[in-house]
Amino acid sequence: MVYQIYPRSFADGNGDGIGDLGGVINRLGYLELLGVDAIWLSPIMTSPMADHGYDVANPRDVDPLFGDLATFDALVAAAHDRDIRVTMDLVPNHTSDQHPWFAAALAAGPGSPERDRYIFRDGLGPDGSLPPNNWPSVFGGPAWTRVIESDGTPGQWYLHIFAREQPDLNWDNPEVFDDLAKTLRFWLNRGVDGFRIDVAHGMAKPQGLPDMDLTSVGLLSNDDNDLRFNNSGVHAIHRKIREVMDDYPAAANVGEIWVDDNTAFAEYIRPDELHLGFNFRLAKAEFEINQIRGAIDNALESVASVRGVPTWTLSNHDVEREVTRYAEGGDLRVGIDRARAMALVEFALPGSIFIYNGEELGLPNVDLPDDVLQDPVWERSGHTERGRDGCRVPLPWEGTEPPFAFSSSPNTWLPIPASWASLTVEAQLEDVDSTLSLYRRAIELRFERRELDSDEIEWYGAPEGCLAFRRVGGHLVCALNTNAHPVALPPGEVLLTSAPLIDGQLAPNAAAWLAG
Numbered sequence: 001m002v003y004q005i006y007p008r009s010f011a012d013g014n015g016d017g018i019g020d021l022g023g024v025i026n027r028l029g030y031l032e033l034l035g036v037d038a039i040w041l042s043p044i045m046t047s048p049m050a051d052h053g054y055d056v057a058n059p060r061d062v063d064p065l066f067g068d069l070a071t072f073d074a075l076v077a078a079a080h081d082r083d084i085r086v087t088m089d090l091v092p093n094h095t096s097d098q099h100p101w102f103a104a105a106l107a108a109g110p111g112s113p114e115r116d117r118y119i120f121r122d123g124l125g126p127d128g129s130l131p132p133n134n135w136p137s138v139f140g141g142p143a144w145t146r147v148i149e150s151d152g153t154p155g156q157w158y159l160h161i162f163a164r165e166q167p168d169l170n171w172d173n174p175e176v177f178d179d180l181a182k183t184l185r186f187w188l189n190r191g192v193d194g195f196r197i198d199v200a201h202g203m204a205k206p207q208g209l210p211d212m213d214l215t216s217v218g219l220l221s222n223d224d225n226d227l228r229f230n231n232s233g234v235h236a237i238h239r240k241i242r243e244v245m246d247d248y249p250a251a252a253n254v255g256e257i258w259v260d261d262n263t264a265f266a267e268y269i270r271p272d273e274l275h276l277g278f279n280f281r282l283a284k285a286e287f288e289i290n291q292i293r294g295a296i297d298n299a300l301e302s303v304a305s306v307r308g309v310p311t312w313t314l315s316n317h318d319v320e321r322e323v324t325r326y327a328e329g330g331d332l333r334v335g336i337d338r339a340r341a342m343a344l345v346e347f348a349l350p351g352s353i354f355i356y357n358g359e360e361l362g363l364p365n366v367d368l369p370d371d372v373l374q375d376p377v378w379e380r381s382g383h384t385e386r387g388r389d390g391c392r393v394p395l396p397w398e399g400t401e402p403p404f405a406f407s408s409s410p411n412t413w414l415p416i417p418a419s420w421a422s423l424t425v426e427a428q429l430e431d432v433d434s435t436l437s438l439y440r441r442a443i444e445l446r447f448e449r450r451e452l453d454s455d456e457i458e459w460y461g462a463p464e465g466c467l468a469f470r471r472v473g474g475h476l477v478c479a480l481n482t483n484a485h486p487v488a489l490p491p492g493e494v495l496l497t498s499a500p501l502i503d504g505q506l507a508p509n510a511a512a513w514l515a516g
Contacts, residue, residue: 001443002087002254002354003036006317007044007066008052009394009414010357012407019394019406019413021067025075027397028082030425034360034436035443038085040196040254042317044072045091048098050165051376052392053089054198055096059183069190076191085193087254092180092237093202094166102167106147110156117175118167119159119205132157134211135228139163140219140380143228159209161202161228163376171203171237181244188248197241200255200274204233219377219385220318224260238273245275254278254311254352262302269308276311276352277303283319287326287338287509289467289482293459296349296469300457310351314342315359321391324365334509336362340438340498341480341511347442348478348513350455350471355439358395361423362435365390372414389414398426441496442513449495451476451515463487466506475516481506492516 005024013022021044031039043053044066053063062072079086095102101117108114110122121132123146131144138161145164149155159168169176184195205228212227222229238255245251254276259265269277279302281295299310314322322342327335339362347353368389375387393414396404402416403409404424421427428434446452451474462468465483468490470476476495481487486505492514494501499510506512 001036001446002038002040002352003031003034004040004042004316004354004356006042006357006392009392009406011395011397012409012412013067015408017403017407017409017412018065020065021062021071021075025071025078028075028078028084031084032082034440035447036084036355038087038193039079040354041086041088043089043091043198048096048165050096051163052374054091055094055098055163055166056091057096057098057100059091059095059179060186073190080191086191087194087196087252088187088192089198090183090195090253091198092169093199094160094162094168097165097167105158107150109149115156116173117170119170119209120156121159121209123157127154128156129154132159133209134214135159135161135209136214136217137162137164137380138220138222138228139377140382140385159205161199163380168205169203171205171233177237177240180241184241184244185247188245188251193250194245194252194254194275197253197255197274199229200238200268200277201230201234201257201259202228203237204231206231219381220388222258224264230259230264235267235273238268242272242274252276262298263305265302266304266306266308269303270306276309278311278313278354279303280313280319282312282342282346283314283316283322287342287482289465289480292342292345292480293467296345296457299351310349311354312346312349312351313354313356314339314346315356315391316354317356317392318388319356319391321356321363321365322359323362324390327364332364335364336435337499337507337509338482340435341509343439344442344496344498344511344513345478345480347446348452348469348471348476349457350452353446356391358393360436360439361395361425361428363393363395363420363423366393366414366417368393368414374414393417396420396424398424438496438498445496445513449476449515450474462490470516477514477516478511479506479514480511481508484508490514490516 008019010019011023011027045056046058046061046063047053104114124130135143137143144157252275255274257277279299285291285295322339323335326338377387394406398405428436454471454473456472457469468479486502495513497512499507
């Protein structure tokens with residue numbers, strides 16, 4: 001059970017309205033109470049914050065916004081004292097444009113070794129005024145920016161699959177991996193237990209950087225035909241990363257892999273590459289039986305050929321929160337019922353579970369006013385896409401008014417809605433029927449029940465609009481009802497339900513665990 005901490009939004013320890021490492025230390029007792037095995041820290045490395053830390057200027061230091069190395073060391077020690085492992089984000093596809101390497105590349109000029117660390121190209125057209133190819137940025141607009149050379153004239157273009165402040169590295173240059181290896185060892189030697197690798201299907205680029213088919217390209221997305229990602233050379237990079245990781249046998253990596261084809265996905269988690277890979281099918285599935293079952297089957301199939309461990313997640317810092325996704329006609333009451341049910345479905349599955357901070361509180365997305373939006377997607381799209389800020393609002397801890405003890409400052413980096421008063425940690429800890437209490441009990445049972453030790457599931461018959469599966473070798477059954485009416489439960493002792501039974505039957509939009 002891994003708990004993703006979005007540091008800006010988890011807890012503020014110094015009162016500036018932005019979450020930090022001191023705040024995480026202060027709330028470790030909560031994470032221990034929740035029952036998670038590990039935390040994953042979204043980026044905390046030195047950054048100008050053009051993309052909230054995914055633009056790294058120094059990969060071997062902590063940004064002052066979050067603290068310093070001494071605070072980080074204290075966090076690792078305190079977490080380990082509570083048997084909580086610490087993993088952190090690694091961003092190998094690109095750097096910040098404020099990284100010393102990029103500054104040196106701009107100063108050195110075309111054809112220099114400094115520029116060879118990145119992907120610089122001459123432009124097309126008689127005066128080089130057109131981008132080298134037609135690739136778009138994931139955040140909107142072109143994936144190329146033209147630089148002004150030292151003599152004041154327009155010069156080469158550099159590639160940035162994301163924001164212009166995030167120039168892509170040239171992974172054909174051996175210096176790039178050598179520097180990453182230093183970064184890996186720097187943090188592993190400080191006691192870090194592993195990494196979540198950002199854009200793990202990126203890094204390698206196709207020979208010649210040909211134009212791509214733009215018919216299916218959208219913002220914040222890619223498919224398996226997208227030339228910007230999932231090029232075969234990426235696997236040699238992961239094998240070299242794994243060689244470093246193997247010097248630290250207790251550590252592990254999980255990759256962000258937006259690849260749909262199961263054969264291609266499995267290649268990333270072969271025994272000499274990543275330990276785990278994110279499969280996002282369950283997070284993308286609607287609350288509909290065929291989609292849910294299809295997502296589960298797909299995730300299990302995607303790792304079977306390499307005997308890999310499946311991963312499960314319902315949300316993260318890039319995805320609309322499940323309470324809002326599952327809401328019917330905007331009715332968040334339906335959304336929370338379905339989110340609670342899906343948590344039980346997810347927790348009953350074999351493999352590793354990733355919980356996004358606030359998910360356990362049943363937080364919805366927040367419809368923020370235009371003037372507070374900070375995601376670069378908002379500006380890059382010309383204010384046509386609102387971006388991901390709505391799922392990144394700070395957590396409510398206690399009290400009856402914002403900022404709900406997230407910070408001692410009322411001016412939090414994103415505003416917390418007053419309507420969250422009933423969703424605070426304090427309020428939910430005192431309510432045995434709360435979403436937080438449901439998560440705590442489900443996590444506890446997941447560790448306690450021997451029926452959940454097996455690695456496989458088997459489906460069996462269920463009424464229309466329902467599904468049920470059993471863990472092979474055990475006797476735990478998970479049942480889900482997506483109907484608008486109650487249905488009879490499978491036989492067995494009821495261990496946990498996401499909603500109270502109705503005359504002994506499973507309620508609408510609810511799930512149950514049973515021991516047979």
